[in-house]
Amino acid sequence: MFIRPFRFERAERLADACELLRQHGEDAKIIAGGQSLMPMINLGLVQPDVVIDISRAVGERDLTSADGYLRAGALVTHARLAADPLVRQAQPLLSTAASRIGNARVRSRGTLGGSLAHSDPAAELPVVMMALGASYELTDGRGTREVRAEDFHVTFLTTALEPDEVVLSVRLPVLGPGWGWSFLEVSRRHGDFAIASVAALVRLAGGVVVESRVAAGGVSGRAVRLADVETGLTGAAPDQIGERVGELQGIQPLSDAAASDTYRAHLARVLVTRALTEASQRSAVAA
Amino acid sequence: MTQTVAVTIAVNGQSITRTAGAHLTLLRWLRDAADITDPKYGCGEGVCGACTVLVDGEPTASCLVLAAQVDGAAVTTAAGLTRADGSLNPLQQEFHAHHAAQCGFCTPGMLMAATAMLADGRTRTRAQIREDLHGNLCRCTGYGPIVDAVEAAQERARDSSAAHHGPAGNGSARNGSARDGDAR
Numbered sequence: 001m002f003i004r005p006f007r008f009e010r011a012e013r014l015a016d017a018c019e020l021l022r023q024h025g026e027d028a029k030i031i032a033g034g035q036s037l038m039p040m041i042n043l044g045l046v047q048p049d050v051v052i053d054i055s056r057a058v059g060e061r062d063l064t065s066a067d068g069y070l071r072a073g074a075l076v077t078h079a080r081l082a083a084d085p086l087v088r089q090a091q092p093l094l095s096t097a098a099s100r101i102g103n104a105r106v107r108s109r110g111t112l113g114g115s116l117a118h119s120d121p122a123a124e125l126p127v128v129m130m131a132l133g134a135s136y137e138l139t140d141g142r143g144t145r146e147v148r149a150e151d152f153h154v155t156f157l158t159t160a161l162e163p164d165e166v167v168l169s170v171r172l173p174v175l176g177p178g179w180g181w182s183f184l185e186v187s188r189r190h191g192d193f194a195i196a197s198v199a200a201l202v203r204l205a206g207g208v209v210v211e212s213r214v215a216a217g218g219v220s221g222r223a224v225r226l227a228d229v230e231t232g233l234t235g236a237a238p239d240q241i242g243e244r245v246g247e248l249q250g251i252q253p254l255s256d257a258a259a260s261d262t263y264r265a266h267l268a269r270v271l272v273t274r275a276l277t278e279a280s281q282r283s284a285v286a287a
Numbered sequence: 288m289t290q291t292v293a294v295t296i297a298v299n300g301q302s303i304t305r306t307a308g309a310h311l312t313l314l315r316w317l318r319d320a321a322d323i324t325d326p327k328y329g330c331g332e333g334v335c336g337a338c339t340v341l342v343d344g345e346p347t348a349s350c351l352v353l354a355a356q357v358d359g360a361a362v363t364t365a366a367g368l369t370r371a372d373g374s375l376n377p378l379q380q381e382f383h384a385h386h387a388a389q390c391g392f393c394t395p396g397m398l399m400a401a402t403a404m405l406a407d408g409r410t411r412t413r414a415q416i417r418e419d420l421h422g423n424l425c426r427c428t429g430y431g432p433i434v435d436a437v438e439a440a441q442e443r444a445r446d447s448s449a450a451h452h453g454p455a456g457n458g459s460a461r462n463g464s465a466r467d468g469d470a471r
Contacts, residue, residue, distance in 0.1 A: 005289040008309035008355045031353070035333060038312070038351035042331030051310070055356050079345075103422025104403060106333055108345040109352060190421040191334070 003041050007050045014074070014166050017054050018141030021164040024050040030166060031055065032075060033109035035102070036118040060113070060168055065090050070174050074113025074167045078125075079104075081112060090174040093132065093181040093199055097124040100183065103191045113167035116152070119159045119222065122193040126153050127217035128183065130225045131199035134172035138165045146171075155221035179203045180282025182275040185217075186267055188258050194218045195259045196268040200275035202233075204283040209233045209241075214276060219251040219268045226250070229272060238280040245273045294358045298323055299367030309355050313347070314338045316354035317364070325365045325395040329424070336423030339396035339403075340364050346403035365395035368402065378402060378440040387436040389427030397423050401437045405444060413438060 009024075011017035021028055027049035031037050034055075040046040060073030063086050070090045072081070081087050081098035088095040101107055101115075101124050115125045116136060128134075129149035136147050140162060152160045161167070175181060185197035197217040203210055212230045217223045228249045236244045253264035295304040296313075298321060305320040317323040317340075326349050329335035338350040341363040349362075368376045375383060378401060388394040397420070404411070404419045411419065416437050417430065425433060 003310055003312075005308055005310045007290050008292060008353065010355075031356070034351050034353065034356070035348075038353075039332040042312075042350060051353070053353070053356050102333065103336070104400065104419065105336070105339060105346045105348045105351075105422060109347055190418070 003044070004047045006048050008053065009050060010053045011057050014054060014057050014060060014139060014168060015141035017052050017057065017166055018139060018164045020050070020052045021166075024052075026163060028052055030117070032111040032114045033077065034114075035106045035110035036114060036120070054166070063087060065174060068174055068176075069171050070094075072112055072170045072172075074111060074116075074169055076112045078102075078107040078110045078112070078115070082107060091132070091172060092175060093183055093201065094125075094128050094172065096181075097128045097183045097199065100124055100185060106191075112170060116170070117159060117161060117167050119153050119157055120193065121156055121220060121222050122195075122197070122218040124183075124185070124194070124197060124217070126223040127197050127215050128199045129153075129170070129172065130215035130223040131201060131213045132172045133213070134170055136170050137168040138162075139168045140165045144168060149223075150225065153222040158221075175201075176203070178205070178283060178286055179211075180279040180284070180286055182278035182282070184271045184275045184278070186271065192258070196264055196271055198268065198271040198275040200272070200279040202276055202279035202283050204238070204280055207237060209236045209238075209280060212276065212279075214272055216248065216251065216268045216272060219248070219253040219264050221252065224250055226272065229276075233276065238277060238284065241276045241280065242273045245269060245276065248272065292355050292358075294354045296321075296354070296357065296359070297361040299363060300361075307354070309353075311354050312350050313340070313342070313352045313354045313357055313362070314349035317349060317362070320354075323364060323366070327392055327395060329392070329396075334422070334424070335393070336396040336400055337393055339399040339423065341399060341403060344403075344406070346400060363399070363402075365398045368398060377443050378405070378436070381436040381439040381443070382433075385432045385436040385439065387428060387432040393423060393425040393427075397425065397433055401440070405437070405441055408444075408448075410441065410445060416441075 029048040031051050031053050032055050060075045062073050064071050078098045078101045082095050134149045180202050182200045185194035187194045199215050201213040212233045215225045232244050253261040255261045290309040291306050292309045293306045303321050307320040327337040329337035333348045333351050340349045342360050400423045416434050
């Protein structure tokens with residue numbers, strides 16, 4: 001609780017935050033909702049010299065939908081993602097995942113951009129972004145660039161952000177006609193980071209899977225898209241999903257106090273099957 | 288040298304200005320700079336809920352926000368639930384009646400989490416009350432009496448809003464609004 005003093009700077013615009021990052025270098029940290037940075041500061045895991053507040057920055061709080069895509073500003077809170085009628089209608093996978101984050105306090109202050117930039121492999125939002133093939137708009141204050149979620153999340157708490165860049169917004173596809181979705185996670189206690197989580201999307205046609213997307217969190221240094229599972233699912237009836245989902249490829253689960261690596265791998269496979277099954281049931285209803 | 292900043296926050300309706308370290312969390316600012324000690328420091332990670340306050344009506348872990356970030360905000364702590372005459376509000380009364388505190392460390396946070404929860408006016412089942420209070424830990428009560436108290440407060444708020452134009456039940460149980468209105 002008795003944290004090392006640091007300087008406090010407020011950025012009026014996100015572009016100003018980039019300039020402050022250049023000015024103060026590596027020992028500066030961005031704070032928005034603070035729900036990831038402050039625990040690390042309170043526990044002494046991070047000791048910044050300067051904290052740059054963007055929680056009151058102008059802009060990037062909008063949710064808009066156009067041309068089949070949903071755009072969400074980086075400063076949109078988890079509570080808004082969970083409750084906003086546009087998000088619930090356009091991409092229920094995202095609103096549902098946001099409603100599972102932490103607790104009401106975390107959701108009321110925590111932001112979309114903050115969670116993505118923190119890039120915890122067990123966090124809810126990166127898993128959804130991987131499944132949806134989302135892309136993020138980043139800025140260094142001078143220009144912007146677009147990076148796919150796949151390329152943004154590198155490994156544990158590590159992203160493709162340059163030292164003077166911040167996340168501006170997220171762009172993700174809205175739920176297409178006939179698609180079903182599911183978000184499932186298991187944690188030891190309610191509100192803990194998930195031991196494993198899965199985001200799934202399925203489209204059925206003629207009673208069989210024609211398209212699917214699935215990603216898992218908590219089982220690698222970052223959320224992973226499970227392309228092999230998707231490929232293997234094509235042509236399967238919903239009740240065949242269980243037998244089509246084999247050992248998950250491309251995951252590297254770790255052992256920690258919450259679960260062993262083998263348990264994590266097993267749990268992820270179970271959740272993948274259940275999520276795909278639930279998504280296919282929703283697809284059947286939607287069709 | 289430690290940077291200090293002047294921060295003004297309306298705490299329980301009273302505007303307070305303190306110049307203190309720019310690195311102070313809202314919780315430390317309240318407790319150490321402003322001498323408002325009902326929010327407690329539990330975990331520092333946002334897990335235990337003992338530091339829960341309302342910032343502009345939103346439930347907030349005061350240990351996870353810097354005071355400087357919420358300069359100019361209105362903050363309600365558990366002490367601010369008490370009515371102007373010093374009597375307990377309906378939620379506090381139900382906590383008292385159901386013996387929903389033992390050591391009392393979690394109680395200020397529980398009250399604020401429950402206040403935030405009841406503010407939307409939705410009627411919750413016991414299971415939903417438990418679900419929405421999962422972010423507040425209590426090591427004494429086993430949670431039963433706390434859920435009883437919140438359920439009873441919810442019932443009272445519903446009765447009083449149903450009997451809105453009838454005989455006033457128990458003062459101003461306005462669906463768990465943060466305060467009973469007056470600024471002290």
